[in-house]
Amino acid sequence: MENRASQTYEIMEVCLLAGKIMLQSGGETYRVEDTMMRIAAAFGIENSHSYVTPTGIIFSAEGSEPTKTKLIRISERSTDLKKVAMVNSISRRISSGEIGPKEALKLLKELNSLTLTFPFMVQVAAASMASGCFMIMFNGGWNDFIPAMIAGGLGYLSNIYFHRFVPIKFFSEFLASFVIGLLSFLFVKLGIGHELDKIIIGSVMTLVPGLLITNAIRDLMAGHLVSGLSKGAEAFLTAFAIGSGIAIVLSFL
Template sequence: MERQTVTVEKICLLAGKIMLAAGAETYRVEDTMDRIARAYGVEHPQSYATLTGLHFSPEYTSNSYFLRITKRATDLHKIDNVNQLSREIVAHQIPLEKAYSKLETLENNVPTFSLSFQVLAASLVSGCFALMFGGTWPDFLPACLAGSIGYLAMALFDKMIEIRFLAEFIGASFIGLSAASCFLLGFGASLEMIIIGAVMPLVPGLPITNAIRDLMAGHLVSGVSKGVESLLTAVAIGAGIAMVYGFFPV
């Protein structure tokens, strides 16, 4: 099968897609696409990124290209790799075809930790946050247990139903059940500290930060969209904990 011709538009859209799907700020995505286009001879590139799509045009009055973004995650390693590649392109160190090949490899390469390792990390993070927010050492192990159970439930339901907010609601519910059970059985000194520590792995810290940075950079559409998405996540987490308190008052 004959390989399709590599164009500047394809490289810019692929670079933007990788960054946006990995959780990059929209102004950073647009800046990277513009720099790559100028490095390959485009004088007036027009890039526009939103939370769910990319637009790119090589000139003011030429054709506009659109790419839909359906799934997003947090992968700072991919963002850094695209940034490094764009620096090499701007320095005129990589030809068009080689740059596109590297981007394709980067897009298909999805290095991730195993679910068991993620659960272990969430467990330790939960216990440490419980201590950091004012808990005591008796709260450490219950927070670790509740955090690991909640994160595992969220990850499993996210794969089954593919509705992130519902998966986070279910994960928070399991955290509330686990924390309340430990507290009622005499493990832990403060139920509030256990829950606060355990929900931290689910809190959308990076999306909130990106929303603020996009708003400060003047990208109002993306900033508001990310802010609303973060707010919905926070509501899902709070609703999951509140449901447990409603059914099992402690």
């Protein structure tokens, strides 16, 4: 009996760690719940329940006395879709019977400790290039391509650094958009840039919460109202912070 209870806790730990990695990496709520329940079923726990919000996961396993329930807190969230794909790959190996609970837990712990994001300067360079391309996509002129690249890259850079010093997401996004607006205005004032609105629009696109908005809509469509509304509110506050930073620049300069 004791051995069975220990095995159940091990399976729950596998499910919770898989859900934690997916949720922290930008996975949708319904995908996280489905993955956790599929892993539990593959390991012999047919009756399991999961409740996922953007800030926590509750998982319950029935079929044993007493019913076991665990809760973990999610404090940080980012975007790393490669980790989501790798958890899905491990989940499929579990479902096919290739690996057991111990091997799955080991693989998930190794995945959780990995840093799969691109180097910092590569991210900044990609943000710069994306800003210039977005500006062209919004019918901007090629003579504003370089100003948009510089403003977008420095805005993305300031967002990361402000978040390190003040770990409040909306505050760092507000300051980053303020930097973008200020640089765009200076480029136009100095004659380096020409269309202020196009430069600003292209530059702020790297800060826009596109994944949050997408996940919020998908969660709402899947019936996860709490997660959908909370992610939608987070996306709205992020958009409000970006708009406020630009509005202050345009109001006072």
